[in-house]
Amino acid sequence: xxxxxxxxxxxxxxxxxxxxxxxxxxxxxxxxxxxxxxxxxxxxxxxxxxxxxxxxxxxxxxxxxxxxxxxxxxxxxxxxxxxxxxxxxxxxxxxxxxxxxxxxxxxxxxxxxxxxxxxxxxxxxxxxxxxxxxxxxxxxxxxxxxxxxxxxxxxxxxxxxxxxxxxxxxxxxxxxxxxxxxxxxxxxxxxxxxxxxxxxxxxxxxxxxxxxxxxxxxxxxxxxxxxxxxxxxxxxxxxxxxxxxxxxxxxxxx
Numbered sequence: 001x002x003x004x005x006x007x008x009x010x011x012x013x014x015x016x017x018x019x020x021x022x023x024x025x026x027x028x029x030x031x032x033x034x035x036x037x038x039x040x041x042x043x044x045x046x047x048x049x050x051x052x053x054x055x056x057x058x059x060x061x062x063x064x065x066x067x068x069x070x071x072x073x074x075x076x077x078x079x080x081x082x083x084x085x086x087x088x089x090x091x092x093x094x095x096x097x098x099x100x101x102x103x104x105x106x107x108x109x110x111x112x113x114x115x116x117x118x119x120x121x122x123x124x125x126x127x128x129x130x131x132x133x134x135x136x137x138x139x140x141x142x143x144x145x146x147x148x149x150x151x152x153x154x155x156x157x158x159x160x161x162x163x164x165x166x167x168x169x170x171x172x173x174x175x176x177x178x179x180x181x182x183x184x185x186x187x188x189x190x191x192x193x194x195x196x197x198x199x200x201x202x203x204x205x206x207x208x209x210x211x212x213x214x215x216x217x218x219x220x221x222x223x224x225x226x227x228x229x230x231x232x233x234x235x236x237x238x239x240x241x242x243x244x245x246x247x248x249x250x251x252x253x254x
Contacts, residue, residue, distance in 0.1 A: 049125030053134030
């Protein structure tokens, strides 16, 4: 009987947890956006929260699972919709075009992040205890949140792009920044890393950058395969280590 109950719990508990993640529609002008929010069953003191920015394909299972994991730890969480309810990319080609638009139009990206942040606060989170984090394209967004000094206490990039236009001004950054980076990521050139680090120093930011050995782009995505030669691949050890670093950052900042 105990074995049967244990088996049933494995099947149904994840379903119960997923049911807590609810869709929320909001707007950017005429563009309807549809993100996902979740309240913790047992919140931490001060109602801290995390805004999650998905990778270039838009809201995916990985970002939703992250929200559920954070809620289980007591954090409010919201998965942002950057592209729009009716504008999700159908393939990687479309994803590249859409992500490229927001990278080149960073104020539009910052605005979509700000709109999602407002939804997270409406969910019940403390506006003075929020960290924004993102994966890949979303990691770039987290850095943009820092550059725009959005009202968050920290920004975390998981294998995100770090570059900005050379002619763009470097402003003071008041929030804490954590970059979790694959040491062998071919999509972030050495020059881009060096320019980013110079930017962080010149901005006066409180920043950290952690490199993970044998890790390339998308090292937290289990659906990325395990072939590093493709430039993007899952790395279990880097995934676990970066998650621990992220949680430690949350405890420090929030």
